[in-house]
Amino acid sequence: MKNSDSVWGFVEAKREAFFTLSDRVWDVPETNYEEFSACEEHARLLTQEGFRVERNVAGLPTAVMGEAGEGGPVIAILGEFDALPGLSQEAGIAEERPLISGGNGHGCGHNLLGSGSMMAAAAVKDFLAANGLKGRVRYYGCPAEEGGSSKGFMVRAGVFDDVDIAISWHPAAFSGVNNPISLACNELNFHFSGRASHASATPHLGRSALDAVELMNVGVNYMREHMPSSARVHYAVTDAGGAAPNVVQARATVRYLIRARTLGELLGLVERVKKIADGAALMTETTVRSEVVSGDANLVGNTPLEECMYANLQRLGPPDFDATDNDTALKFQRTFSPEDIAASYARFGIKPKKGQALCDLVYPLGSGDGSIVGSTDVGTVSWVVPTVQMRGATYAIGTPGHSWQLVAQGKLPAAHKGMEYAAKVMASTALDLIANPALIEAAKADHRERLDGNPFVNPIPDGVSPPLPESPNGR
DSSP: OOOOOGGHHHHTTTTHHHHHHHHHHHHHOOOOOOOOOHHHHHHHHHTTTTEEEEEEEEEGGOOOOEEEEEEEEEEEHHHHHHHEEEEEOOOOOSSSSOOTTTBBBBBHHHHHHHHHHHHHHHHHHHHHHTTTOOOOEEEEEEEOOTOOOOHHHHHHHTTTTTTOOOOOOEEEEEEEEEEOOOOOOEEEEEEOOOBBBTTTTTTTGOBBBHHHHHHHHHHHHHHHGOTTTTEEEEEEEEEEESTTTBOOEEEEEEEEEEEEESSSHHHHHHHHHHHHHHHHHHHHHOOEEEEEEEEOOOOOHHHHHHHHHHHHHHOOSOOOOOOHHHHHHHHHTTTSHHHHHHHHHHHHHHHOOTTTSOEEEEEEEOOEEEESSSOOOOHHHHHHHHHHEEEESSSOTTOOSSHHHHHHHHSSSHHHHHHHHHHHHHHHHHHHHHHHHHHHHHHHHHHHHHHTTTOOOSOOTTTOOOOOOOOGGGG
Protein backbone atom coordinates (compact mmCIF):
# COMPACT_ATOMS: atom_id res chain seq x y z
CA MET A 1 0.00 0.00 0.00
CA LYS A 2 1.16 3.53 -0.70
CA ASN A 3 2.08 5.64 2.31
CA SER A 4 -1.12 6.59 4.11
CA ASP A 5 -0.15 10.25 3.81
CA SER A 6 -0.97 10.05 0.10
CA VAL A 7 -4.66 9.99 1.07
CA TRP A 8 -4.34 13.71 1.84
CA GLY A 9 -4.68 14.44 -1.88
CA PHE A 10 -7.98 12.57 -1.91
CA VAL A 11 -9.16 14.80 0.96
CA GLU A 12 -8.10 17.97 -0.86
CA ALA A 13 -10.04 16.91 -3.96
CA LYS A 14 -13.26 16.97 -1.91
CA ARG A 15 -12.97 20.50 -0.53
CA GLU A 16 -15.79 22.13 -2.45
CA ALA A 17 -18.45 19.50 -1.76
CA PHE A 18 -17.69 19.15 1.95
CA PHE A 19 -17.16 22.83 2.73
CA THR A 20 -20.56 23.35 1.11
CA LEU A 21 -22.07 20.56 3.23
CA SER A 22 -20.73 22.14 6.41
CA ASP A 23 -22.08 25.56 5.46
CA ARG A 24 -25.50 24.19 4.53
CA VAL A 25 -25.79 22.44 7.90
CA TRP A 26 -24.69 25.70 9.61
CA ASP A 27 -27.44 27.54 7.71
CA VAL A 28 -30.20 25.31 9.13
CA PRO A 29 -29.24 24.68 12.78
CA GLU A 30 -31.35 21.92 14.34
CA THR A 31 -31.31 20.54 17.87
CA ASN A 32 -31.75 17.11 19.51
CA TYR A 33 -33.40 14.58 17.20
CA GLU A 34 -34.80 17.32 14.97
CA GLU A 35 -31.86 17.37 12.54
CA PHE A 36 -33.99 16.37 9.54
CA SER A 37 -32.39 18.84 7.13
CA ALA A 38 -28.85 17.99 8.26
CA CYS A 39 -29.54 14.27 8.00
CA GLU A 40 -30.93 14.71 4.47
CA GLU A 41 -27.85 16.71 3.43
CA HIS A 42 -25.54 14.03 4.79
CA ALA A 43 -27.51 11.17 3.24
CA ARG A 44 -27.58 12.95 -0.11
CA LEU A 45 -23.80 13.43 -0.19
CA LEU A 46 -23.15 9.89 1.04
CA THR A 47 -25.22 8.59 -1.87
CA GLN A 48 -23.47 10.93 -4.29
CA GLU A 49 -20.09 9.71 -3.04
CA GLY A 50 -21.07 6.09 -3.66
CA PHE A 51 -21.59 4.81 -0.12
CA ARG A 52 -24.11 2.13 0.73
CA VAL A 53 -26.50 4.21 2.82
CA GLU A 54 -28.62 3.08 5.77
CA ARG A 55 -31.24 5.40 7.23
CA ASN A 56 -33.09 5.30 10.54
CA VAL A 57 -30.06 3.75 12.26
CA ALA A 58 -31.02 2.24 15.65
CA GLY A 59 -34.56 3.48 15.05
CA LEU A 60 -33.41 7.12 15.16
CA PRO A 61 -34.96 9.04 12.23
CA THR A 62 -32.07 11.51 12.04
CA ALA A 63 -29.24 8.95 12.24
CA VAL A 64 -27.58 7.85 9.01
CA MET A 65 -24.75 5.47 8.14
CA GLY A 66 -22.76 5.04 4.95
CA GLU A 67 -20.45 2.07 4.27
CA ALA A 68 -17.94 1.45 1.51
CA GLY A 69 -15.38 -1.24 0.72
CA GLU A 70 -15.30 -5.01 1.05
CA GLY A 71 -13.68 -7.44 3.47
CA GLY A 72 -10.94 -6.53 5.90
CA PRO A 73 -11.39 -4.58 9.13
CA VAL A 74 -14.28 -2.20 9.76
CA ILE A 75 -13.19 1.34 10.61
CA ALA A 76 -15.93 3.68 11.83
CA ILE A 77 -15.57 7.45 11.58
CA LEU A 78 -18.08 9.20 13.81
CA GLY A 79 -19.81 12.48 12.96
CA GLU A 80 -22.38 14.78 14.55
CA PHE A 81 -24.54 17.58 13.17
CA ASP A 82 -26.79 18.90 15.95
CA ALA A 83 -26.90 22.54 17.06
CA LEU A 84 -27.72 24.31 20.32
CA PRO A 85 -30.76 26.41 21.27
CA GLY A 86 -30.60 30.17 21.76
CA LEU A 87 -27.35 30.77 19.85
CA SER A 88 -28.56 32.18 16.54
CA GLN A 89 -25.82 34.43 15.14
CA GLU A 90 -24.75 36.07 11.91
CA ALA A 91 -21.69 34.44 10.36
CA GLY A 92 -18.31 36.16 10.32
CA ILE A 93 -19.29 39.11 12.52
CA ALA A 94 -17.33 39.77 15.73
CA GLU A 95 -20.32 41.17 17.58
CA GLU A 96 -23.42 39.52 18.93
CA ARG A 97 -26.00 39.75 16.18
CA PRO A 98 -28.69 37.02 16.16
CA LEU A 99 -30.22 36.05 12.84
CA ILE A 100 -33.39 34.88 14.63
CA SER A 101 -34.21 36.00 18.15
CA GLY A 102 -34.01 32.91 20.36
CA GLY A 103 -33.05 30.74 17.38
CA ASN A 104 -30.60 27.85 17.23
CA GLY A 105 -26.93 28.04 16.35
CA HIS A 106 -23.92 25.77 15.85
CA GLY A 107 -22.21 26.74 19.09
CA CYS A 108 -20.13 23.55 19.28
CA GLY A 109 -19.05 23.32 15.64
CA HIS A 110 -20.95 20.15 14.81
CA ASN A 111 -21.59 21.42 11.28
CA LEU A 112 -17.82 21.02 10.84
CA LEU A 113 -17.59 17.82 12.88
CA GLY A 114 -19.96 15.77 10.78
CA SER A 115 -18.76 17.16 7.46
CA GLY A 116 -15.09 16.64 8.33
CA SER A 117 -15.68 13.06 9.46
CA MET A 118 -17.57 12.20 6.29
CA MET A 119 -14.86 13.93 4.24
CA ALA A 120 -12.29 11.59 5.84
CA ALA A 121 -14.47 8.53 5.22
CA ALA A 122 -14.98 9.48 1.58
CA ALA A 123 -11.23 9.93 1.06
CA VAL A 124 -10.52 6.53 2.64
CA LYS A 125 -13.18 4.97 0.39
CA ASP A 126 -11.58 6.39 -2.73
CA PHE A 127 -8.07 5.43 -1.60
CA LEU A 128 -9.09 1.81 -0.96
CA ALA A 129 -10.77 1.59 -4.36
CA ALA A 130 -7.85 3.22 -6.20
CA ASN A 131 -5.37 0.81 -4.63
CA GLY A 132 -7.50 -2.35 -4.72
CA LEU A 133 -7.34 -2.76 -0.94
CA LYS A 134 -9.56 -4.74 1.40
CA GLY A 135 -11.25 -2.91 4.22
CA ARG A 136 -14.51 -1.24 5.07
CA VAL A 137 -15.00 2.35 6.15
CA ARG A 138 -18.22 3.56 7.72
CA TYR A 139 -19.43 7.05 8.37
CA TYR A 140 -21.90 7.30 11.25
CA GLY A 141 -23.94 10.50 11.19
CA CYS A 142 -25.09 10.79 14.80
CA PRO A 143 -27.77 13.21 16.04
CA ALA A 144 -28.39 14.69 19.47
CA GLU A 145 -24.95 14.69 21.06
CA GLU A 146 -25.90 17.83 22.98
CA GLY A 147 -27.93 16.23 25.74
CA GLY A 148 -29.61 13.54 23.64
CA SER A 149 -26.95 10.79 23.88
CA SER A 150 -27.81 9.21 20.55
CA LYS A 151 -24.63 7.12 20.49
CA GLY A 152 -25.72 5.53 23.76
CA PHE A 153 -28.96 4.42 22.11
CA MET A 154 -26.96 3.25 19.08
CA VAL A 155 -24.62 1.24 21.31
CA ARG A 156 -27.64 -0.31 23.03
CA ALA A 157 -29.02 -1.28 19.61
CA GLY A 158 -25.75 -3.01 18.68
CA VAL A 159 -24.85 -0.92 15.64
CA PHE A 160 -21.14 -0.89 16.62
CA ASP A 161 -20.91 -4.60 17.43
CA ASP A 162 -18.93 -5.51 14.30
CA VAL A 163 -16.75 -2.37 14.25
CA ASP A 164 -13.01 -2.90 14.84
CA ILE A 165 -11.94 0.70 15.52
CA ALA A 166 -13.79 4.02 15.91
CA ILE A 167 -12.25 7.40 15.03
CA SER A 168 -13.62 10.87 15.64
CA TRP A 169 -12.65 14.51 16.18
CA HIS A 170 -14.00 17.75 17.59
CA PRO A 171 -13.47 21.39 16.61
CA ALA A 172 -11.26 23.21 19.13
CA ALA A 173 -8.81 26.06 19.63
CA PHE A 174 -5.78 23.77 19.31
CA SER A 175 -4.86 20.64 17.32
CA GLY A 176 -3.71 17.36 18.80
CA VAL A 177 -4.86 14.00 20.11
CA ASN A 178 -7.76 14.32 22.51
CA ASN A 179 -6.81 13.63 26.11
CA PRO A 180 -9.27 10.77 26.73
CA ILE A 181 -10.85 12.21 29.85
CA SER A 182 -14.54 13.03 30.05
CA LEU A 183 -17.24 12.84 32.68
CA ALA A 184 -19.84 10.11 32.70
CA CYS A 185 -23.27 11.67 33.08
CA ASN A 186 -26.97 11.09 33.49
CA GLU A 187 -29.76 13.56 32.86
CA LEU A 188 -32.93 12.88 34.84
CA ASN A 189 -36.30 14.52 35.36
CA PHE A 190 -37.78 14.53 38.86
CA HIS A 191 -41.55 15.00 38.69
CA PHE A 192 -43.16 15.97 42.00
CA SER A 193 -46.91 15.72 42.55
CA GLY A 194 -48.79 17.37 45.43
CA ARG A 195 -52.21 18.84 46.15
CA ALA A 196 -53.50 22.21 44.93
CA SER A 197 -55.30 24.60 47.25
CA HIS A 198 -55.97 28.29 47.81
CA ALA A 199 -52.68 29.67 49.09
CA SER A 200 -54.36 32.16 51.42
CA ALA A 201 -57.72 30.68 52.41
CA THR A 202 -56.69 27.04 52.83
CA PRO A 203 -52.89 26.74 52.58
CA HIS A 204 -52.96 23.96 55.21
CA LEU A 205 -54.83 21.73 52.76
CA GLY A 206 -52.22 22.10 50.05
CA ARG A 207 -49.09 20.06 49.49
CA SER A 208 -46.64 22.02 47.36
CA ALA A 209 -44.70 20.21 44.65
CA LEU A 210 -42.67 23.39 44.14
CA ASP A 211 -41.64 23.32 47.82
CA ALA A 212 -40.41 19.77 47.20
CA VAL A 213 -38.30 20.93 44.24
CA GLU A 214 -36.78 23.72 46.32
CA LEU A 215 -36.00 21.38 49.20
CA MET A 216 -34.45 18.86 46.80
CA ASN A 217 -32.19 21.57 45.38
CA VAL A 218 -31.13 22.62 48.88
CA GLY A 219 -30.36 19.01 49.77
CA VAL A 220 -28.26 18.48 46.65
CA ASN A 221 -26.37 21.70 47.33
CA TYR A 222 -25.48 20.41 50.81
CA MET A 223 -24.32 17.15 49.22
CA ARG A 224 -21.68 18.98 47.17
CA GLU A 225 -19.25 18.99 50.13
CA HIS A 226 -19.47 15.22 50.29
CA MET A 227 -19.04 14.14 46.68
CA PRO A 228 -15.82 13.64 44.63
CA SER A 229 -14.24 16.96 43.67
CA SER A 230 -14.31 15.98 39.99
CA ALA A 231 -18.08 15.39 40.05
CA ARG A 232 -20.53 18.01 38.80
CA VAL A 233 -24.27 18.45 39.45
CA HIS A 234 -26.45 21.00 37.61
CA TYR A 235 -30.18 21.56 37.68
CA ALA A 236 -32.94 23.57 36.04
CA VAL A 237 -36.58 23.91 37.07
CA THR A 238 -38.44 23.02 33.90
CA ASP A 239 -41.97 23.23 35.34
CA ALA A 240 -42.63 25.46 38.35
CA GLY A 241 -46.27 24.38 38.48
CA GLY A 242 -47.77 27.60 37.18
CA ALA A 243 -47.42 31.38 37.43
CA ALA A 244 -50.11 32.08 40.05
CA PRO A 245 -48.63 32.71 43.52
CA ASN A 246 -52.04 32.34 45.19
CA VAL A 247 -52.22 28.65 44.20
CA VAL A 248 -50.32 25.91 45.99
CA GLN A 249 -48.59 24.19 43.08
CA ALA A 250 -49.73 20.61 42.64
CA ARG A 251 -46.96 19.74 40.21
CA ALA A 252 -43.35 20.74 39.57
CA THR A 253 -40.41 19.25 37.68
CA VAL A 254 -36.68 19.74 38.07
CA ARG A 255 -34.14 18.35 35.62
CA TYR A 256 -30.76 17.25 36.95
CA LEU A 257 -27.54 16.65 35.02
CA ILE A 258 -25.21 14.56 37.17
CA ARG A 259 -21.58 14.00 36.14
CA ALA A 260 -18.72 11.95 37.57
CA ARG A 261 -15.26 10.83 36.51
CA THR A 262 -16.20 7.15 36.13
CA LEU A 263 -19.30 5.10 35.49
CA GLY A 264 -19.09 3.61 38.97
CA GLU A 265 -18.95 7.03 40.62
CA LEU A 266 -21.82 8.23 38.45
CA LEU A 267 -24.15 5.38 39.33
CA GLY A 268 -23.51 5.89 43.04
CA LEU A 269 -24.05 9.65 42.82
CA VAL A 270 -27.33 9.22 40.91
CA GLU A 271 -28.64 7.01 43.68
CA ARG A 272 -27.72 9.62 46.28
CA VAL A 273 -29.57 12.32 44.35
CA LYS A 274 -32.62 10.05 44.12
CA LYS A 275 -32.57 9.61 47.90
CA ILE A 276 -32.54 13.38 48.34
CA ALA A 277 -35.57 13.62 46.04
CA ASP A 278 -37.34 10.97 48.12
CA GLY A 279 -36.51 12.96 51.25
CA ALA A 280 -37.91 16.16 49.76
CA ALA A 281 -41.12 14.33 48.89
CA LEU A 282 -41.33 12.93 52.42
CA MET A 283 -40.89 16.36 53.99
CA THR A 284 -43.62 17.91 51.85
CA GLU A 285 -46.01 14.94 51.77
CA THR A 286 -45.78 14.85 47.99
CA THR A 287 -44.76 12.05 45.66
CA VAL A 288 -41.86 11.96 43.22
CA ARG A 289 -41.18 10.04 40.04
CA SER A 290 -37.78 10.08 38.33
CA GLU A 291 -37.00 9.27 34.71
CA VAL A 292 -33.69 9.02 32.87
CA VAL A 293 -33.57 11.30 29.83
CA SER A 294 -30.05 10.60 28.58
CA GLY A 295 -26.64 9.40 29.68
CA ASP A 296 -23.02 9.15 28.56
CA ALA A 297 -20.20 6.94 29.75
CA ASN A 298 -16.76 8.40 30.40
CA LEU A 299 -14.12 8.06 27.69
CA VAL A 300 -11.87 5.00 27.63
CA GLY A 301 -8.41 5.80 26.27
CA ASN A 302 -6.32 3.64 23.96
CA THR A 303 -2.55 4.09 23.86
CA PRO A 304 -1.78 2.37 20.50
CA LEU A 305 -4.49 4.38 18.73
CA GLU A 306 -3.45 7.66 20.34
CA GLU A 307 0.19 7.11 19.37
CA CYS A 308 -0.84 6.28 15.79
CA MET A 309 -2.98 9.40 15.46
CA TYR A 310 -0.30 11.58 17.04
CA ALA A 311 2.25 10.30 14.50
CA ASN A 312 -0.10 11.39 11.71
CA LEU A 313 -0.52 14.83 13.30
CA GLN A 314 3.25 15.24 13.48
CA ARG A 315 3.69 14.21 9.85
CA LEU A 316 1.05 16.70 8.73
CA GLY A 317 2.35 19.48 10.96
CA PRO A 318 0.37 22.44 12.36
CA PRO A 319 -2.72 23.81 10.59
CA ASP A 320 -1.96 26.09 7.66
CA PHE A 321 -3.62 29.34 8.75
CA ASP A 322 -2.55 32.55 7.01
CA ALA A 323 -2.27 36.22 8.06
CA THR A 324 -5.86 36.98 7.02
CA ASP A 325 -7.15 34.11 9.14
CA ASN A 326 -5.15 35.40 12.09
CA ASP A 327 -6.36 38.99 11.67
CA THR A 328 -9.98 37.80 11.65
CA ALA A 329 -9.39 35.65 14.71
CA LEU A 330 -7.87 38.65 16.53
CA LYS A 331 -11.14 40.56 16.03
CA PHE A 332 -13.01 37.77 17.76
CA GLN A 333 -10.38 37.42 20.46
CA ARG A 334 -10.99 41.04 21.51
CA THR A 335 -14.52 39.97 22.57
CA PHE A 336 -13.18 37.32 24.99
CA SER A 337 -12.22 37.79 28.61
CA PRO A 338 -8.62 37.15 29.73
CA GLU A 339 -9.98 34.22 31.72
CA ASP A 340 -11.46 32.66 28.56
CA ILE A 341 -8.07 32.84 26.82
CA ALA A 342 -6.15 31.51 29.83
CA ALA A 343 -8.59 28.60 30.20
CA SER A 344 -8.15 27.69 26.54
CA TYR A 345 -4.37 27.35 26.94
CA ALA A 346 -4.74 25.51 30.25
CA ARG A 347 -7.13 22.95 28.81
CA PHE A 348 -4.47 21.76 26.37
CA GLY A 349 -1.45 22.25 28.63
CA ILE A 350 0.07 24.94 26.41
CA LYS A 351 2.10 27.93 27.56
CA PRO A 352 0.31 31.19 26.63
CA LYS A 353 1.79 33.14 23.75
CA LYS A 354 1.14 36.88 23.63
CA GLY A 355 -0.63 38.08 20.50
CA GLN A 356 -1.46 34.55 19.32
CA ALA A 357 -4.96 34.22 17.87
CA LEU A 358 -4.87 30.85 16.06
CA CYS A 359 -3.18 27.51 16.70
CA ASP A 360 0.32 27.20 15.21
CA LEU A 361 1.39 23.86 16.72
CA VAL A 362 0.41 20.28 17.50
CA TYR A 363 0.06 20.02 21.26
CA PRO A 364 1.99 17.17 22.93
CA LEU A 365 0.41 13.79 23.43
CA GLY A 366 -1.24 13.53 26.84
CA SER A 367 -0.92 17.23 27.64
CA GLY A 368 -3.45 19.11 29.74
CA ASP A 369 -4.41 18.40 33.33
CA GLY A 370 -7.92 17.15 32.60
CA SER A 371 -9.48 19.70 34.92
CA ILE A 372 -11.60 21.37 32.23
CA VAL A 373 -13.79 18.58 30.89
CA GLY A 374 -17.35 17.93 29.86
CA SER A 375 -19.25 14.88 28.71
CA THR A 376 -19.69 13.24 25.32
CA ASP A 377 -21.61 10.25 24.03
CA VAL A 378 -18.45 9.17 22.19
CA GLY A 379 -17.53 7.92 25.66
CA THR A 380 -20.22 5.25 25.47
CA VAL A 381 -18.86 4.05 22.11
CA SER A 382 -15.35 3.86 23.60
CA TRP A 383 -16.50 1.20 26.08
CA VAL A 384 -17.55 -1.19 23.29
CA VAL A 385 -15.04 -0.31 20.53
CA PRO A 386 -11.40 0.87 20.78
CA THR A 387 -11.79 4.59 20.06
CA VAL A 388 -9.53 7.56 19.36
CA GLN A 389 -10.35 11.24 18.92
CA MET A 390 -8.46 14.34 17.91
CA ARG A 391 -9.02 18.03 18.42
CA GLY A 392 -8.77 20.19 15.31
CA ALA A 393 -8.21 23.95 15.49
CA THR A 394 -11.08 25.76 13.76
CA TYR A 395 -11.55 28.95 15.82
CA ALA A 396 -9.75 31.67 17.77
CA ILE A 397 -7.92 30.76 20.96
CA GLY A 398 -10.12 31.62 23.92
CA THR A 399 -13.44 31.19 22.14
CA PRO A 400 -15.95 30.16 24.82
CA GLY A 401 -17.68 26.88 24.12
CA HIS A 402 -21.39 27.09 23.33
CA SER A 403 -21.16 30.81 22.54
CA TRP A 404 -22.26 33.21 19.82
CA GLN A 405 -18.58 33.76 19.01
CA LEU A 406 -18.13 30.10 18.17
CA VAL A 407 -21.25 30.15 15.99
CA ALA A 408 -20.01 33.24 14.16
CA GLN A 409 -16.71 31.55 13.22
CA GLY A 410 -18.34 28.39 11.85
CA LYS A 411 -18.19 29.38 8.16
CA LEU A 412 -14.87 31.24 8.09
CA PRO A 413 -11.97 30.05 5.90
CA ALA A 414 -10.09 29.08 9.09
CA ALA A 415 -12.97 26.76 10.05
CA HIS A 416 -12.88 25.09 6.65
CA LYS A 417 -9.09 24.71 6.82
CA GLY A 418 -9.32 23.18 10.27
CA MET A 419 -12.01 20.77 9.11
CA GLU A 420 -9.89 19.63 6.15
CA TYR A 421 -6.88 19.27 8.46
CA ALA A 422 -8.84 16.97 10.78
CA ALA A 423 -10.13 14.94 7.83
CA LYS A 424 -6.56 14.34 6.65
CA VAL A 425 -5.42 13.13 10.07
CA MET A 426 -8.42 10.82 10.51
CA ALA A 427 -8.10 9.41 6.98
CA SER A 428 -4.39 8.60 7.29
CA THR A 429 -4.94 7.12 10.76
CA ALA A 430 -7.68 4.86 9.36
CA LEU A 431 -5.42 3.68 6.55
CA ASP A 432 -2.51 3.01 8.92
CA LEU A 433 -4.85 0.70 10.82
CA ILE A 434 -6.13 -1.05 7.70
CA ALA A 435 -2.54 -1.62 6.55
CA ASN A 436 -1.39 -2.95 9.90
CA PRO A 437 -3.60 -5.66 11.44
CA ALA A 438 -1.15 -5.98 14.33
CA LEU A 439 -1.92 -2.39 15.31
CA ILE A 440 -5.64 -3.18 15.42
CA GLU A 441 -4.92 -6.19 17.63
CA ALA A 442 -2.74 -4.07 19.92
CA ALA A 443 -5.56 -1.55 20.23
CA LYS A 444 -8.03 -4.31 21.07
CA ALA A 445 -5.66 -5.77 23.66
CA ASP A 446 -5.25 -2.34 25.27
CA HIS A 447 -9.03 -1.97 25.31
CA ARG A 448 -9.55 -5.35 26.97
CA GLU A 449 -6.95 -4.57 29.63
CA ARG A 450 -8.55 -1.23 30.51
CA LEU A 451 -11.99 -2.83 30.88
CA ASP A 452 -10.75 -5.81 32.89
CA GLY A 453 -12.70 -5.70 36.15
CA ASN A 454 -14.75 -2.74 34.95
CA PRO A 455 -17.88 -4.16 33.33
CA PHE A 456 -19.73 -1.81 31.01
CA VAL A 457 -23.09 -0.52 32.18
CA ASN A 458 -24.85 1.66 29.63
CA PRO A 459 -25.98 4.80 31.47
CA ILE A 460 -29.14 4.67 29.35
CA PRO A 461 -31.16 1.81 30.90
CA ASP A 462 -33.25 -0.58 28.86
CA GLY A 463 -36.75 0.76 28.42
CA VAL A 464 -35.66 4.41 28.13
CA SER A 465 -36.60 5.80 24.71
CA PRO A 466 -35.11 8.83 22.99
CA PRO A 467 -37.43 11.88 22.88
CA LEU A 468 -38.17 11.68 19.16
CA PRO A 469 -40.22 14.48 17.58
CA GLU A 470 -42.64 14.11 14.72
CA SER A 471 -40.64 13.91 11.50
CA PRO A 472 -41.60 16.45 8.81
CA ASN A 473 -43.20 15.42 5.53
CA GLY A 474 -43.91 11.95 6.86
CA ARG A 475 -40.25 10.93 6.69
